[in-house]
Amino acid sequence: MSINCIRTLLEDAALTHSDKTSVVFGDKSVTYGELFSRVNQVAFYLEELGLPKDSRIGIYSNKGIEQVVSVLAILSTNHILVPLTKLLKPEQVEYIINDCDIKCIITDKLKLESIEEINFDGHIISYETTSKDIASFDEIYKYYNKPYICDINGHNNAVITYSFGLSGTPKGIVISHRNLIDSARVVSQYLHLEENDIISGLLIFNLDYGLNQIFCTLYKKARLALHRFILPEDFFNHLINDGVTVLPVMPVNLSQMFDEDVRRIPSADLFDSVKTITSSGGNVTEKMIGDCKKHFQKASFYSMHGLTEAFRSTYLDPSQVEIRPDxxxxxxxxxxxxxxxxxxxxxxxxxxxxxxxxxxxxxxxxxxxxxxxxxxxxxxxxxxxxxxxxxxxxxxxxxxxxxxxxxxxxxxxxxxxxQDDMIKTRGFRVSPYEVESVVAINIPQIDQCAVFGIDNELIEQEIVMVYSAAGQISENEIVFELKKHLASYMIPSRIVFKKSLPLIQSDKSQINKSELKRTLSDN
Incomplete structure (x- = not known):
């Protein structure tokens, strides 16, 4: 077994900290020993499927302990994990399935209907028992109790994460087992993580920043406290009730939590357990930093910058955050x-x-x-x-x-x-081409369409769509159609009708988005 893989961290934690709580989600929890046992059972079943080495296995589900089990189970095999965020629409999931030839999908009861909608012909595994034709974790935990042994090579491919590239369609970035454990090591080092830390699992596990919270937890044998952000009040309860010490967020999360009436935010002394806040996936503002300092008075704030092609490039030390917040x-x-x-x-x-x-x-x-x-x-x-x-x-x-x-x-x-015109909003990268293509295919009454981003301090950029047509179309009608085909974060927040759109003088086939941006900014 290579020392440069996440599997070694799991085995070591199960051996030395078997009775310690590893993951909590609301009133549910598992120890390291229980987590190891469940991971082995699911990994054993995945191997029993007889898939070729390096087969891609997707996870398309809501957050929960079984999602963490799924991630670690796939990484305990010679197959490759493909996280599929629950925000994706069926046709987007179908694109990724076809692009990397996913052979198996692990899901939950809520997302099973979306998978059935795209006629996926590979293996399907559900967390809950749904029908006799679909295997479930319930059954796996009941019947798969044989010892499981694996030998993972740290140089092998481990994960393919998808974000939106220059062509407008999602492009998968390939990450090795060595990449995953290196990222856990370096983050644990410069954030000074400790065994008694409780790391918030607020982020979704579709990209490396979110997944890294699982791996850092294992690396330090800490505790991961999962949470689904729905309402700020619930989020604050999560911090208090779970005793969170390390809070990884995206800037959009900071906007969401502090947009509430300040009178409804609990007293700052209730957040004294929070010692570290990390932010990546967008630019932080002075207001965000100020809000964190006011409400998380004992926390150090780390602003970080990563790349699609590399785990992380920079971080801003907490001592510099107020001096040079930009x-x-x-x-x-x-x-x-x-x-x-x-x-x-x-x-x-x-x-x-x-x-x-x-x-x-x-x-x-x-x-x-x-x-x-x-x-x-x-x-x-x-x-x-x-x-x-x-x-x-x-x-x-x-x-x-x-x-x-x-x-x-x-x-x-x-x-x-x-370098390109990608829109970065709410921690996601959105290709204008992706949105424009959906409009061209599904809203034929629109003659021309231009999609671009305009700076918005709260969410980094808001998505703007400008279109021309024979007559103005109801905004609700456009949004209704777009929601059928695009994830919620890709829906334009501003839709503008114009009788005609400006073109670039040197290329009359190209819409002049710079002029449109200037026009809208002036208004």
């Missing part, structure tokens, strides 16, 4: 970051250039996407005018992030823009 910080341990201009030279102080990530935590690449891989994963030779490459014996890979940043006089980095 900064994304400095490199995390084992990472070198460079800002280079179009000529390949290192940018001067406050000169904007592309962020190049060198060193640890670089992922394997995009699944079946050679163009995207060529664009993002580069030879270290692109740094030949910046660093000394004398004696380099192999061609090292670095990430050309597509993030444009600048560095201040003290070496702190500041994000400026993306």
């Amino acid at each position: 900064s994304i910080g400095r490199p995390i341990p084992d990472v070198e970051l460079y800002v280079i201009n179009a000529d390949g030279n290192e940018c001067a102080v406050r000169e904007v250039g592309e962020l190049i990530h060198r060193g640890g935590y670089i992922y394997r690449g995009f699944w079946n996407a050679p163009e995207q891989n060529a664009e993002r994963f580069k030879s270290v030779q692109i740094l030949k005018d910046v660093i000394n490459l004398e004696g380099q014996l192999t061609d090292e890979i670095v990430v050309a992030s597509g993030d444009y940043v600048y560095k201040d006089e003290e070496g702190y980095l500041y994000f400026v823009s993306r």
